Amino acid sequence: MKRDEIPDSLKSVTEPGALSGEILIRQASLDDIRLIQDMARIIWADTYAGYISEEDQSRVLEHSYSQASLKKSIEDDIFLLAEISGEAAGYIDMGRQDEVLHLHRLYVMSKFQRLGTGRRLLDEAIAVAKRCSGDGFPSPAEKGSIPKVVVATVEEGNQKARRFYRKMGFAEEGSTTMTIQGVKMPLIYIVMRLS
Numbered sequence: 708m709k710r711d712e713i714p715d716s717l718k719s720v721t722e723p724g725a726l727s728g729e730i731l732i733r734q735a736s737l738d739d740i741r742l743i744q745d746m747a748r749i750i751w752a753d754t755y756a757g758y759i760s761e762e763d764q765s766r767v768l769e770h771s772y773s774q775a776s777l778k779k780s781i782e783d784d785i786f787l788l789a790e791i792s793g794e795a796a797g798y799i800d801m802g803r804q805d806e807v808l809h810l811h812r813l814y815v816m817s818k819f820q821r822l823g824t825g826r827r828l829l830d831e832a833i834a835v836a837k838r839c840s841g842d843g844f845p846s847p848a849e850k851g852s853i854p855k856v857v858v859a860t861v862e863e864g865n866q867k868a869r870r871f872y873r874k875m876g877f878a879e880e881g882s883t884t885m886t887i888q889g890v891k892m893p894l895i896y897i898v899m900r901l902s
């Protein structure tokens with residue numbers, strides 16, 4: 708989404724300098740693609756060391772974090788960045804389909820984990836989704852388009868993230884295996900119903 712298309716309802720989280728506590732949450736722009744790719748490489752290496760090889764991580768990242776893939780996500784989804792004291796701290800990418808929010812990516816740099824960054828990103832993205840309707844963005848939320856549920860998948864072996872999601876109110880509801888670029892990833896479906 709271009710900055711001049713951002714609705715007033717989103718301004719509170721998109722304007723530079725919009726601070727809440729110590730964490731700045733802002734809308735990602737196409738200029739942030741390189742930054743997001745760099746963060747992803749670092750966080751993936753920390754998170755998946757031991758069970759996704761470096762080679763497989765690179766293959767998946769090249770595909771899932773390509774320029775084209777991130778451009779589409781930034782333009783179509785709610786894509787927010789967190790900054791702490793001017794430093795990039797993490798990001799969230801949440802898509803929307805009618806009443807369902809699809810949490811595609813939520814990643815926080817290890818030095819900023821356990822400080823409330825993940826919770827803030829998740830809360831803000833849900834708040835933005837509640838304020839704005841999907842395709843009609845930036846029109847006000849319409850009756851029937853209020854999001855009712857957040858769905859995501861989490862790597863089966865990623866116990867830290869599974870604990871975080873349980874704390875956030877997600878329930879684990881089944882499992883699957885996804886193959887990305889030949890890399891098999893056992894995943895757990897997680898669901899959070901919104902009030």
Ligand SMILES: CC(C)(COP(=O)(O)OP(=O)(O)OC[C@H]1O[C@@H](n2cnc3c(N)ncnc32)[C@H](O)[C@@H]1OP(=O)(O)O)[C@@H](O)C(=O)NCCC(=O)NCCS
Pocket residue numbers: 750754813814815816819820821822823824825826827860861862865866867868870871874875
């Ligand atoms: C999972 C992740 C997004 C959580 O973000 P975070 O900023 O560390 O989490 P927060 O500080 O906002 O924590 C929110 C709550 O979850 C709890 N929590 C977070 N990580 C936890 C863990 N490893 N174990 C137990 N509880 C945890 C916190 O204690 C906190 O609860 P509280 O508010 O009652 O104290 C972050 O750790 C991360 O990016 N990990 C690596 C990448 C990843 O796995 N992403 C998810 C891919 S599906």
